[in-house]
Amino acid sequence: NAGVTQTPKFRVLKTGQSMTLLCAQDMNHEYMYWYRQDPGMGLRLIHYSVGEGTTAKGEVPDGYNVSRLKKQNFLLGLESAAPSQTSVYFCASSPKAAGWTEAFFGQGTRLTVV
């Protein structure tokens, strides 16, 4: 049972380049999230999804797009990378069960934009 897997783990981009971060979960969870974490800060929600085919904006959605075509995958896209998007990105998933609040996190993707 792999849990939540993020690909890639590290990436360096030049300003203006595009890329897609992949998040895959094998726990059949309905909810999936993308966060970014900057030094000395807590996690900030970029986008999230409450089910296959649905997405919604979080706290800091500008400059990012997402898609959830399959229940197990949640993709985060950067169309034109900027240095301000240098960060560690975490994906998470959680089940929909009532009263269940545990979210499972991936190991993170460290992105540097130069």
Add this chain to the structure above:
Amino acid sequence: LAKTTQPISMDSYEGQEVNITCSHNNIATNDYITWYQQFPSQGPRFIIQGYKTKVTNEVASLFIPADRKSSTLSLPRVSLSDTAVYYCLVVGTGNNRKLIWGLGTSLAVNP
């Protein structure tokens, strides 16, 4: 979504009990209180969740008073490996399960 407030940092020694208190004055009726632990270069890991009174698992205890406006995470007999950042979150259990994170409490356990 209820905002949480917790100390920025705490220091302790091996073998001591550590209590981290979090305030969440605007908690809603359907909200749960959840705590996560994060080590450097890793994603957060769920520790414990509770609604009211006391919850205990193999890792920690969570104390929640009757008014639910605060909660205390208790870590018994900490070790060096408990050095981490601890986050308190208030999470709704309806269709909106967004997790809003504060700065957390950076716990340093000294030998």
